[in-house]
Amino acid sequence: MTDPAASTRESVRKERPITLRPMAPIVPPVNVSGRALIVVIAIMAFLCAVTLGTVTMVQEKAEAWQGDVSREITIQIKPEEGLDMEEALAEVRRIVLAMPGAASAEIVDRASTARLLEPWLGEGFDMDELPVPRLVIVTIDEQAPPDFAAIRQSLAGAVPAATLDDHRAWSGRLIAMARITVLIGVGILALMLATTMLTVIFATRGAMAGNRHIVEVLHFVGAETGFIASQFQKRFLLIGLKGAAFGGSLAALAFLLLGAWQNNTMATALNDQATALFGRFTLSAAGYFGIVGIIILISAMTALTTRLTVIRTIREIDRQRADPSLAEIG
Amino acid sequence: MIHFENVGLRYGMGPEVLRDLTFDIPKRSFQFLTGPSGAGKTTLMRLLFMSLKPTRGLIRMFDRDISVIPGEELPLLRRRIGIVFQDFRLLDHMTTYENVALPLRVRGKEESSYRSDVIELLKWVGLGERINVLPPVLSGGEKQRVAIARALIDQPEILLADEPTGNVDPPMAQRLLNLFIELNRLGTAVIIATHDLTLMDRVNARRMILSEGRLDIYD
Numbered sequence: 374m375t376d377p378a379a380s381t382r383e384s385v386r387k388e389r390p391i392t393l394r395p396m397a398p399i400v401p402p403v404n405v406s407g408r409a410l411i412v413v414i415a416i417m418a419f420l421c422a423v424t425l426g427t428v429t430m431v432q433e434k435a436e437a438w439q440g441d442v443s444r445e446i447t448i449q450i451k452p453e454e455g456l457d458m459e460e461a462l463a464e465v466r467r468i469v470l471a472m473p474g475a476a477s478a479e480i481v482d483r484a485s486t487a488r489l490l491e492p493w494l495g496e497g498f499d500m501d502e503l504p505v506p507r508l509v510i511v512t513i514d515e516q517a518p519p520d521f522a523a524i525r526q527s528l529a530g531a532v533p534a535a536t537l538d539d540h541r542a543w544s545g546r547l548i549a550m551a552r553i554t555v556l557i558g559v560g561i562l563a564l565m566l567a568t569t570m571l572t573v574i575f576a577t578r579g580a581m582a583g584n585r586h587i588v589e590v591l592h593f594v595g596a597e598t599g600f601i602a603s604q605f606q607k608r609f610l611l612i613g614l615k616g617a618a619f620g621g622s623l624a625a626l627a628f629l630l631l632g633a634w635q636n637n638t639m640a641t642a643l644n645d646q647a648t649a650l651f652g653r654f655t656l657s658a659a660g661y662f663g664i665v666g667i668i669i670l671i672s673a674m675t676a677l678t679t680r681l682t683v684i685r686t687i688r689e690i691d692r693q694r695a696d697p698s699l700a701e702i703g
Numbered sequence: 704m705i706h707f708e709n710v711g712l713r714y715g716m717g718p719e720v721l722r723d724l725t726f727d728i729p730k731r732s733f734q735f736l737t738g739p740s741g742a743g744k745t746t747l748m749r750l751l752f753m754s755l756k757p758t759r760g761l762i763r764m765f766d767r768d769i770s771v772i773p774g775e776e777l778p779l780l781r782r783r784i785g786i787v788f789q790d791f792r793l794l795d796h797m798t799t800y801e802n803v804a805l806p807l808r809v810r811g812k813e814e815s816s817y818r819s820d821v822i823e824l825l826k827w828v829g830l831g832e833r834i835n836v837l838p839p840v841l842s843g844g845e846k847q848r849v850a851i852a853r854a855l856i857d858q859p860e861i862l863l864a865d866e867p868t869g870n871v872d873p874p875m876a877q878r879l880l881n882l883f884i885e886l887n888r889l890g891t892a893v894i895i896a897t898h899d900l901t902l903m904d905r906v907n908a909r910r911m912i913l914s915e916g917r918l919d920i921y922d
Contacts, residue, residue: 391822392835393798393800393818393834393835394798394835396801396814397796397797397798397801399805399808399809401796586792589792590792590793590794591805592778593754593781593788594805594809594853595778595779595781595782595806595810596778597775597778597779598775598778600809688774690754693754
């Protein structure tokens with residue numbers, strides 16, 4: 374006789390639905406070598422982004438310098454016998470302002486002149502006892518600068534003791550210096566990018582070495598090279614993005630925090646020293662875009678290296694096929 | 704279907720491990736490949752799977768000379784062959800089900816189209832209760848059955864099995880043999896490399912005996 378309970382148990386067992394987990398990805402999720410790769414990429418992205426940010430800052434600083442110098446010209450009046458200095462200064466100011474292209478003209482007053490000379494002559498000297506030249510600083514319209522020759526000519530007629538310095542000599546030196554500084558910065562950035570790319574390539578190939586058996590199995594069960602390459606590429610693009618986004622964001626955050634610190638601690642000794650040494654840690658929009666560019670570049674390089682490594686691995690398998698001496702003896 | 708003519712193979716500058724092999728594997732045929740250890744059975748299986756090229760002679764697979772088949776066409780030809788590797792070659796991050804489904808997945812098939820077939824085949828090889836288990840947890844015999852199921856899942860035109868019953872008990876060996884016979888009845892040519900004389904005695908099939916690199920065939 375059949376046991377009804379046993380029969381029920383049997384039918385329950387037979388009808389029990391099979392639950393499957395969601396299909397595992399063909400390339401396994403991040404393992405130890407994948408995590409190490411994320412860390413390497415993050416560090417290199419951070420260093421690269423810091424270098425790029427610094428170069429951008431130097432370049433913008435150099436441009437600002439250059440702008441400051443070429444925005445101004447100086448007219449110097451040397452003291453002469455019988456010259457009424459205050460009147461001469463006013464005359465020079467009037468002549469200059471009458472010229473098209475001169476935005477403003479400011480006479481450096483006696484107190485400011487004394488301050489300028491303080492490092493050499495000390496405090497409390499009597500300006501009247503020394504033949505101290507006086508200055509008029511003229512701000513010019515950069516887009517439509519005045520005719521310097523015409524100013525010189527007018528000044529020679531009205532105030533012969535006045536000489537015009539258009540800062541061309543200083544400007545030339547500063548432009549050269551700024552160019553060299555930016556060039557050095559770009560050179561360092563190029564080296565940094567090359568190092569990052571090589572590190573990313575070798576680290577990716579190292580991480581891929583542990584996946585050779587997967588490439589082999591997929592190849593032998595009939596997967597085409599493009600399919601295998603795209604599977605690995607997707608996984609490693611994610612690894613590259615994670616690492617590069619982490620490192621790049623950290624660098625951007627560092628610039629933001631340093632800038633905020635400088636703004637909030639103005640006029641303190643530490644801030645003054647840091648600013649004198651490194652300048653302002655303010656990154657422009659171009660700098661932040663550059664960091665985003667680095668993140669994209671590193672991620673793309675990781676994905677491309679993976680693709681090429683898979684293709685090379687499959688070629689190696691096929692080369693063993695063509696040359697049995699390379700294969701394991703079976 | 705497969706034609707070997709004066710095929711020889713040597714590794715590097717060493718002696719020929721396979722010499723003057725000339726034979727045919729007809730469609731729907733069933734054969735055992737046997738011989739002492741080191742006779743070159745695995746090497747011959749690799750030649751049949753196109754993972755090695757001969758150093759001399761001619762091999763034609765599916766009416767194509769394999770020496771001139773471009774690399775990119777090999778995966779497509781291999782899709783017509785099911786292979787059971789001696790070392791199984793399962794992917795450890797995939798469950799039994801996922802490993803067996805892998806050949807169909809790489810062919811771009813939808814999971815819903817093969818799900819029931821994979822489960823049914825796994826039940827057939829006695830792994831119905833191990834569907835969600837990862838290979839590191841499986842015994843040697845279970846891994847072997849997963850490898851067999853993976854080779855059979857897409858009903859290949861040729862099945863190559865290297866020692867497919869080496870790790871299972873006699874009843875399971877008989878069950879797997881029945882599976883191969885059934886597959887052969889449905890039209891697949893079967894080549895089983897084995898040392899197991901008992902297994903060979905159970906089927907009246909062609910025997911290909913490799914000895915010192917030479918092949919003798921007993922129909």
